Every structure is written in structure tokens, then in C-alpha cells.
Amino acid sequence: MKNIRTKNSIDLSVEIAGIKMKNPVLAASGTFGYGTEYLPLVPPGLFGAVITKTITLLPRAGNKPPRVYETPGGMLNSIGLANVGAEKFLKEKLPELLSHHPVVIVNIAGNTMEEYVELAGMLKGRPGISGIELNISCPNVKQGGVAFGSDPIQAAKLTTLAKKAADKPLIVKLSPNVADIAAIARAVEQAGADAISLINTLYGMAIDIDKQRPVLGNITGGLSGPAVKPVALYNVFKASRAVKVPVIGLGGIMSSDDAVEFMLAGASAVQIGTASFVDPSAVKEITGGLKDYCLKKGYSKVSQITGKLAV
């Protein structure tokens, strides 16, 4: 008898840096809050994993408003890592997050290397946290953030220290605001990163011509959404050829076709950010579409898409 594949028989599960996920679509940091804000609209468990808003050692108020603005094909944000701080996160936010979402990855950032290390240490031994994403790529803060992510030596040093302090798989999130993404990717891989994710937002700005002033309170911001997709895809393509660890791709993914492009370019999983603002249930369409694509191409597992690009 011929083995007929059906949509239900497609295996969407992936394993990245030892983290098992039921599908390769993750909620990107900073766009899914603390995992509860969307609950009335998005039933829990649709995402392969939820990545938290960046957590810092001390609470951060964030930047002066206005903080978001729409530009053609994209959006600018200058949130500035507003968050409740590690202590309150662990006490108040994490338990609820874990009660709804099976796989939680905590994204962290610090002003100094020591702060990153201290934070990674605070997450040690916490049951339920499946991994850590190191944010060395935020364009909206003066210290830390992208400063560590744009220099291979600093990025490697920070990765080594964080890896030592952490007891969980370490994903390093890279910035596209660099001259050579492959060099950074290689540097963090050699320093012990278990996976890399990219891209964070691109530097951008918008001007109010009536007031002759920048629109954003912070003057500049980070660009995300469909407008950044070609740049993100290029970075994923470059980086995934430079390293052996899995690459998680993101930047402007709005549909399952977009997700397939990232996987073909070398991504083992994808994250969606801005898409959730536009359509909170985008994750549903994307996982469904990935299954359709597998069916059409005769794959039984979604992981078979990864790196299939013919060049």
C-alpha cells in the first residue's frame, strides 16, 4: 500500500541547542510581552517557544515617548528595554509565563559584561526556563546592547563569560548593524554559543516635517517588519554558512512563505515579532503554511527545509 502523507502526519517539531520545540515558530523578544498579554487572543501553546522581553538586572523605565511609529513597510521602535527587572520578573512574571507556555526562553541584557554574567547566574537552577537568549544587539540603549554585538572580540568575550555562568542552552542574538555578520557569528560560535538568532532591528529614524523634529522621543529607533526582510534573509544566509550551530532567523516574517524563505536560507527555526502586532494569530497561519509546504514538497519533517536553498 502506498504511504499517503497527510497534513497531520507532518512533523513540525525541531530541536535547537537541545531545546525541544513542537514547531519552529517562536515569539520574538519584546513583541510578546511577558507571555500573558495576548492570552485572550492566542491560545497558549501555539508557539514552539516564547522568548521574553529583554530582562535586565534592575528595572528599566525605557525611553521617552513617542516610542513607536509606522514607516513604509515597517515600524520604528525606541522602547529602550523597558522591563520590571530580574527580581520581579522571577517572582511575579515567570511563574505565570510558565503556567501557560511550555517552552520559555529568557532574553537578557546588561550595561556591562558583569551584569550579563550576574543575570545568567540568577537564572541558574530555575526549573522551567529552557534557554537563554543573549541580547547583544539592541539599538535603543546607550550602554551594552549593540555595543557588545558589533565587535567580534567583545561579542566572543561576553559569550564565553555568559556560557560559563549559565546552566542552560545559550542563544546569542545578533545585530544586522555590523560590517561582517559572518565574523561575529563565527566569534560567538567559537566562544560557546549553542545557537544564534538574527536579526535584531536596524538603526532607523523618522522626522516630523511640521514640527521639524524627530518623531521618536529617543530621536533614533530600530526598524522591524517587512521592510527589513531582505536584509534579515541575507544575514541568515551569510551567518548560517559561517557556523555549524543552528541559526534562528527573524526579521519581517509575516507569512509562512516568509518563514520558508528563512529556512531555505539556513534557519532551523524562525521568530516572529512585528507580525504579532498586526495579527496576533499569525503564528497559526505560519505553522499551518509550513505543513502545507512540506506536503507539497514531499517532506515528512519541517527540518528538511533548512538549508535546502540551491545556489
Place this chain on the structure above:
Amino acid sequence: MMLEQKVKITSHQKIAPQVFLMAYASPQMAAQARPGQFVHLKPSGPGPLLLRRPFSINRVKGSNLFIMYRVVGRGTSLISSLPKGTEMDVLGPLGKGFEISRKYSEHVILAGGMGLAPMQFLADRLKAMKLESRIFYGCAGKKEMLPCPAPGKIIATDDGSCGYKGFVTDAFLTCIDKFKKPVVYACGPWPMLKRTAMICRQHNIDCQVSLEAFMACGVGACQGCVVKGVKEYVTVCRQGPVFDSREIDWEQEFGL
């Protein structure tokens, strides 16, 4: 409980220069909506708009929700061109609405310009609850005046072309002593809200203001829509858009 739905425009018309009144049908949203809450919407499908746009619920009639909006930019101008029957993606009802309490003897509404948008719904609700209410509505001039079917309303125009000449806050101030135990609900531009908050503070009157901010998610997930509260930043979409005026830091430099 917020919903994400595809809805159809049931009516859409121009009611003043650059101002439109749109209705769409959603029995579930109509049943849940409270005055002061808003909806986050965009035309369905791919198009030039990326993010949704927030609009106050102007009125609820049967299963129809009404939106009254002014064309100010790319999004509102696109939305204004959508004919009846067009499908839209709507998230709503969102945010915290006005708190209506029977402990006040008079419910005073101050609306400046487009700030009238959420007030019709509030006035309807107050009336249904048999509470004494009074609308003060201010606009630039007679030409810009929006339809405001409320008996006993007091109109103020900046140019004096109709009603009281001056700001709506000044019109309110002239008769502030007539109210016994009032509460004030205000919506309008930042300087008007600030002035309202100051007047109410001086006269020890409870005051609720409806604020605006650029939004991305509309549900409290992105921290994009904040304004400064007296203690910390507060999200307009989730902790607001209606706030007790004492919770807001009026000295912040603000203005969209």
C-alpha cells in the same frame, strides 16, 4: 474579553470636513464594549498599512459599532476611502473605559475637537443609567463643528462663531460652581486635558481623562504607547486609555 475578528463596514459617511463616521457589525463586540474603550483596526489583507490604528468606540447601536475619525495621515486617509461592505481586521474592545459611579450627582463631559469621539457612547450610557449628564463641546469654529446630538450641550468655539467664545475649559469654568458633586470626563488635545486636570485639581473634582499615543500592539505587550504617570510610565492601551487625571504627570513634554 478582547476579540480578533474580520468584520464588514455597514455604513460609512463624511460628516464634517475631514471627519468620517463608520459603522461595522459585530454582535459580540457590541455586547461587550464599554464607553472609553477603543478598537484597533486595519483593512483586511495585505496593503500599504502595516500596523492597526486605534479608534474610540463612538457609539453602539444594536450589533453595530460606530467609529468617528478625522483624516490626519496615511492610515486614516486610506480607511476613509473604504466603501461599505469592505472587510476589516478588528481587535477589540481594548483598554479600560470610563468608570461610572453613582456616587456623583452630576456627570460632566468635556470634549475638545475629535475628543468628542468617545463621548457619545458615554453620554448614551449615562442616560441609560438615568444619571444627570452635561456635555461641554469645544472646537475651532462653526465650520469644524461635529454633530453632537445631546440636549443641553454647551458649545465653545475658539473664534466665537458659535456659543461661548474661548476654550471649552473656560466655558466649563464659568459655571463650575453650579455643579454640586460632579465628576469630569475629558477627551481632547493634550493642552486641553492638562488645563482640565488643573482646574479639577484646584476645585477638588474627580476627573477622568482619555489619552492618545502611537500604538503597535494595543494590548500591553510592546511598551510602545506609554505616557508618564506620576510614578512610572503607564501604557495607554492597557492601563488606559482612560486615567484618573491625578495619575498623569502633566508636566511631561507631550504631543503627538
